[in-house]
Amino acid sequence: MSCFHPTGPNRWLxxxxxxxxxxxxxxxxxxxxxxxxxxxxxxxxxxxxTAFSFAPDGRIVFSVRHNIKTxxxxxxxxxxxxxxxxxxxxxxxxxxxxxRGDQLFSxxxxxxxxxxxxxxxxxxxxxxxxVDESSRPEDSFTVLxxxxxxKEIHIGKLESVIKDAYxxxxxxxxxxxxxxTEEVKPHILFSFKYTNIATxxxxxxxxxxxxxxxxxxxxxxxxxxxxxxRALSGPPRLQRLELLAQDNKELxxxxxxxxxxxxxxxxxxxxYFIDREILExxxxxxxxxxARLRVGLGVFHWSPDESRILLKRAVERKSGDLVWIxxxxxxxQKPGAEVLVxxxxxxxILHGIxxxxxxxxxxxxxxxxxxxxxxxxxxxxxPN
Numbered sequence: 001m002s003c004f005h006p007t008g009p010n011r012w013l014x015x016x017x018x019x020x021x022x023x024x025x026x027x028x029x030x031x032x033x034x035x036x037x038x039x040x041x042x043x044x045x046x047x048x049x050t051a052f053s054f055a056p057d058g059r060i061v062f063s064v065r066h067n068i069k070t071x072x073x074x075x076x077x078x079x080x081x082x083x084x085x086x087x088x089x090x091x092x093x094x095x096x097x098x099x100r101g102d103q104l105f106s107x108x109x110x111x112x113x114x115x116x117x118x119x120x121x122x123x124x125x126x127x128x129x130x131v132d133e134s135s136r137p138e139d140s141f142t143v144l145x146x147x148x149x150x151k152e153i154h155i156g157k158l159e160s161v162i163k164d165a166y167x168x169x170x171x172x173x174x175x176x177x178x179x180x181t182e183e184v185k186p187h188i189l190f191s192f193k194y195t196n197i198a199t200x201x202x203x204x205x206x207x208x209x210x211x212x213x214x215x216x217x218x219x220x221x222x223x224x225x226x227x228x229x230r231a232l233s234g235p236p237r238l239q240r241l242e243l244l245a246q247d248n249k250e251l252x253x254x255x256x257x258x259x260x261x262x263x264x265x266x267x268x269x270x271x272y273f274i275d276r277e278i279l280e281x282x283x284x285x286x287x288x289x290x291a292r293l294r295v296g297l298g299v300f301h302w303s304p305d306e307s308r309i310l311l312k313r314a315v316e317r318k319s320g321d322l323v324w325i326x327x328x329x330x331x332x333q334k335p336g337a338e339v340l341v342x343x344x345x346x347x348x349i350l351h352g353i354x355x356x357x358x359x360x361x362x363x364x365x366x367x368x369x370x371x372x373x374x375x376x377x378x379x380x381x382x383p384n
Contacts, residue, residue, distance in 0.1 A: 041378035049370050049377045050078050053112035054361050058085045063109035066095040075106040092150025104130040115170040119148055122168045143168040156200020171221045178243050183210050205246055213261040224270050226257050251287040264306045281327055289330040292341045304364030319354040319372040349383040
């Protein structure tokens, strides 16, 4: 039906269309305005944010890029802030005051992990150290232990840092820290180590064994890990590790593993990428029940009810859009049989804008995103 003939026999039709368009404009304007209001963030941290994390009680710790100029080098020493649930912010750690003798080093905060009681945190730093002027700078991961006031925690009354540590987390006692250390470079295989806030380093865990990746089971001293032998000759194996008891249970032998291991909020499911296209979702209570979805490689977080994941369609430290991916039931799979690969329809949110980092609050009410470019941190109600 056309409205492009205002004269002749179609004149009445043009008038009718004009009336419909007018009414549509009058009725839709308030709804359009309301939709735009929903797109406005609840809070905006207008800083160059390098990393952030929600505390168990909903507070947000975040780091802000801080550059330092010396006579020979331009260094980065990020500051660390905490935003209270009411929106008040305070700087707890000033980067330019963080020194280690006369040694020059630069660092950016990579990730944060809170203690279960929310009173301490571990900041994983990507550090570049100038050993001497004649050699190349050395890159490594270092973990800095802090109270939520910003006071450095001297582990075993020694240093406040754990050198060559990756993915460090507190156990439920709020004193024991378990972390990965590199065994086969670059970032191919890791082993587990312990340290204790009061007594210091406690040595290896699961000695002689090597792992590709791990993620903690919520509210427990256990983790799900992907084990691989040091020679990389055998297949990756999914393990449940009791970190204090140093006991384990093999859950499944995987056809392949690429990365992204993530345990669901209830601890009943796990998901990971087996290649650059396919995400495998597995039931931890019945490990032979799993499904494969062709979604494309990215970074994801679980919805509070575990019925879907929120996927950033880009790898870490790269920008991409956010989409919901609905998860199917997890059927039993017969050993050796071909596994059907499903192709879910992504549901875009935030109008498909690119974001750099994101996370969902522990209570499932809020979505925090870091935007590319300026890298400010914005907080939204979790979109449907």
